[in-house]
Amino acid sequence: MTAVNRPAWTDNDEKAVAVARALAADAVQKVGNGHPGTAMSLAPVAYTLFQRFLRHDPTAPEWLGRDRFVLSCGHSSLTLYIQLFLSGYGLSLDDLKAFRTSGSLTPAHPEYGHTKGVEITTGPLGSGIASAVGMAMAARFEKGLFDPQSSTTLFDHNIWVIASDGDLQEGLSAEASSLAGTQELSNLIVIYDDNRISIEGDTHVSFTEDVSARYRSYGWHVIEVAALPDGNVDRSALEAAMVAAEAITNAPTLIRLKTVIAWPAPKARGTSKSHGSALGADEVAATKLALGLNPEESFIAPDDLIAHTRKVIERGQAARAAWEAEFVTWKAAHPEAASLLSRLQKKELPSNWADAIPTFGSDKEVATRAASGKIINAIAAVLPEFWGGSADLGESNNTTIEEGHSFLPATSAMKDADPYGRIIHFGIREHAMGAVLNGIALHGLTKAFGGTFLVFSDYMRGSVRLAALMDIPSTFVWTHDSIGVGEDGPTHQPVEHVAALRAIPNLAVIRPADANETAIAWREVIARRKPAGLILSRQNLPVVDRSSHQSAEGVAKGAYILKDGDGSADVILIATGSEVQYALGAQTLLASQGVKARVVSAPCVEWFNEQSDSYKESVLPSSIKARVSVEAGIALGWRELIGDAGVSVSLEHYGASASAAVLFKEYGFTAENVAAAALASIAKVGK
Numbered sequence: 001m002t003a004v005n006r007p008a009w010t011d012n013d014e015k016a017v018a019v020a021r022a023l024a025a026d027a028v029q030k031v032g033n034g035h036p037g038t039a040m041s042l043a044p045v046a047y048t049l050f051q052r053f054l055r056h057d058p059t060a061p062e063w064l065g066r067d068r069f070v071l072s073c074g075h076s077s078l079t080l081y082i083q084l085f086l087s088g089y090g091l092s093l094d095d096l097k098a099f100r101t102s103g104s105l106t107p108a109h110p111e112y113g114h115t116k117g118v119e120i121t122t123g124p125l126g127s128g129i130a131s132a133v134g135m136a137m138a139a140r141f142e143k144g145l146f147d148p149q150s151s152t153t154l155f156d157h158n159i160w161v162i163a164s165d166g167d168l169q170e171g172l173s174a175e176a177s178s179l180a181g182t183q184e185l186s187n188l189i190v191i192y193d194d195n196r197i198s199i200e201g202d203t204h205v206s207f208t209e210d211v212s213a214r215y216r217s218y219g220w221h222v223i224e225v226a227a228l229p230d231g232n233v234d235r236s237a238l239e240a241a242m243v244a245a246e247a248i249t250n251a252p253t254l255i256r257l258k259t260v261i262a263w264p265a266p267k268a269r270g271t272s273k274s275h276g277s278a279l280g281a282d283e284v285a286a287t288k289l290a291l292g293l294n295p296e297e298s299f300i301a302p303d304d305l306i307a308h309t310r311k312v313i314e315r316g317q318a319a320r321a322a323w324e325a326e327f328v329t330w331k332a333a334h335p336e337a338a339s340l341l342s343r344l345q346k347k348e349l350p351s352n353w354a355d356a357i358p359t360f361g362s363d364k365e366v367a368t369r370a371a372s373g374k375i376i377n378a379i380a381a382v383l384p385e386f387w388g389g390s391a392d393l394g395e396s397n398n399t400t401i402e403e404g405h406s407f408l409p410a411t412s413a414m415k416d417a418d419p420y421g422r423i424i425h426f427g428i429r430e431h432a433m434g435a436v437l438n439g440i441a442l443h444g445l446t447k448a449f450g451g452t453f454l455v456f457s458d459y460m461r462g463s464v465r466l467a468a469l470m471d472i473p474s475t476f477v478w479t480h481d482s483i484g485v486g487e488d489g490p491t492h493q494p495v496e497h498v499a500a501l502r503a504i505p506n507l508a509v510i511r512p513a514d515a516n517e518t519a520i521a522w523r524e525v526i527a528r529r530k531p532a533g534l535i536l537s538r539q540n541l542p543v544v545d546r547s548s549h550q551s552a553e554g555v556a557k558g559a560y561i562l563k564d565g566d567g568s569a570d571v572i573l574i575a576t577g578s579e580v581q582y583a584l585g586a587q588t589l590l591a592s593q594g595v596k597a598r599v600v601s602a603p604c605v606e607w608f609n610e611q612s613d614s615y616k617e618s619v620l621p622s623s624i625k626a627r628v629s630v631e632a633g634i635a636l637g638w639r640e641l642i643g644d645a646g647v648s649v650s651l652e653h654y655g656a657s658a659s660a661a662v663l664f665k666e667y668g669f670t671a672e673n674v675a676a677a678a679l680a681s682i683a684k685v686g687k
């Protein structure tokens with residue numbers, strides 16, 4: 001990879017850093033709240049990165065060959081916004097003045113998709129660095145798709161991260177950093193802002209470990225950079241460390257950089273108060289004096305200085321032009337890989353790709369996790385961009401792409417290791433798995449999935465929420481979805497999880513009733529490119545005979561009439577997943593009593609909610625008030641669909657260690673009990 005052109009460091013650069021520090025102080029002072037201190041002390045770090053190391057072209061923020069920058073300590077968003085302004089990404093001084101105000105391009109924490117140049121939403125500490133690990137993994141996997149022989153450097157780029165004490169205190173970063181060490185992700189360079197300050201003061205109230213030793217033990221290359229005697233960042237030593245980090249080829253690098261928060265504010269520097277409060281007008285003025293700036297002026301950004309900082313555009317455009325030229329040659333030499341890349345850039349799928357997805361006969365029972373495993377493999381055969389794995393439960397989650405090889409560095413002694421492998425071993429690190437999946441999705445071209453038991457979705461909830469917030473197509477595979485887990489007992493039996501996941505806005509939670517619903521669910525997940533979780537059974541489930549029931553295509557609409565009674569219905573039975581079979585059984589029982597029941601399979605409430613009013617009315621006519629919901633979890637959320645007269649067959653307590661068959665029966669998940677609930681609802685309507 002060609003190094004970024006680094007012109008000599010001049011007084012203009014020194015002044016630009018001073019201006020960046022003052023802008024941070026001013027922006028927080030103006031709005032009256034925010035985090036000035038870290039943005040002030042990190043200004044020379046971020047400026048050095050954006051002007052001298054990051055391979056980027058501010059006029060082409062989506063350039064495929066760019067380095068990525070992740071500000072893991074998202075509370076210090078000004079660190080990023082000010083560099084976006086100085087380098088010419090389109091942010092103006094007015095945008096900085098509008099910091100943290102309604103509708104601005106400069107919200108409190110960086111938001112992906114909102115501000116040009118922001119690669120990821122950060123704010124929850126630890127998540128940025130963990131997703132950066134995913135980006136670094138994605139970069140390697142993409143290289144394998146397009147240029148596995150390394151004939152070019154087109155697909156090599158770095159993922160640069162700035163992380164804070166809080167980032168490294170969070171368990172999430174430890175999970176992901178450990179994985180990054182195993183993966184020898186030399187394209188990952190983290191600058192750790194070791195300022196020893198967080199909100200409660202000196203981090204030594206809770207954080208005394210030797211971080212360098214910890215990262216070395218993860219397999220990282222660690223470089224320590226002390227502060228200058230006056231407390232300023234030792235920029236030359238930092239720059240030397242960054243050069244050294246770029247040259248490392250067998251490990252991620254942690255540059256542990258000593259800084260003094262809010263430097264050089266005379267009173268606020270080194271204090272936790274400067275972390276999260278405006279400095280006050282007097283201290284801002286005193287800081288400007290210390291920086292050699294006019295204390296009377298706010299939002300200082302002289303035109304000639306901005307013209308200087310925006311020269312980074314020329315350097316970036318030159319780097320991009322060189323890249324584009326190599327790209328043209330590569331395309332001509334690799335037509336197949338080039339056509340794959342072009343398809344992925346256009347976010348297209350091959351025509352007829354979905355024909356590969358299997359259908360399942362009703363002659364034998366299949367667990368939806370097992371069906372999912374077959375479907376994953378069928379999709380993998382036609383979509384080379386499809387990869388994934390599990391948090392050490394690959395065999396249970398059925399997430400293994402057969403013959404996919406384990407994604408591991410070439411030096412790995414593990415069987416089946418392949419730097420471009422399609423099977424990701426996340427280890428028992430659910431939270432990091434979610435963040436890594438987000439990083440892969442953000443990196444852009446490929447489609448990854450990750451599996452664990454549904455009960456442990458709690459461990460990864462922060463990452464799932466961020467996927468939904470960013471609206472990125474991370475795919476979560478959650479198996480062992482209910483008391484159907486059986487003997488493992490209540491620690492492993494999800495009860496509240498499906499409802500809790502449905503509470504996350506913009507997350508599709510899909511609980512298919514059988515193998516064919518699972519197939520359509522996967523097809524939709526791939527085609528829709530949205531955040532989604534598949535909720536799958538451990539236990540075998542009957543495969544619905546589609547010659548006597550409606551097609552599983554209805555899954556695409558979220559809920560559909562699976563089977564109507566004879567004539568207009570007296571009651572609607574709405575069920576999901578493994579409980580659809582009991583609704584169907586109840587339908588037969590009720591018919592024998594002259595009660596006509598409609599069975600609605602509702603694998604994805606979110607997709608159903610997107611449908612037209614007329615479709616929704618056709619499935620759940622408002623005239624039919626007698627309704628039952630059937631789901632082996634808490635009833636929370638179902639009242640909206642079943643109405644006042646509705647009755648829920650649900651589970652409002654934890655399960656127990658016993659066989660699935662015993663538990664389903666004991667807790668009322670039987671055709672008989674569903675039929676009784678239907679009669680109860682009909683009676684309620686009649687009152």
Ligand SMILES: Cc1ncc(C[n+]2csc(CCOP(=O)(O)OP(=O)(O)O)c2C)c(N)n1
Pocket residue numbers: 035038073075076123124125126164165166167170193195196197198199261275
């Ligand atoms: C997961 C998470 N927990 C808590 C917070 C709230 N929070 C924001 S900043 C912060 C302190 C961070 O200190 P540090 O990382 O050292 O940042 P610095 O003081 O250097 O800016 C906390 C606790 C958060 N953003 N994310």
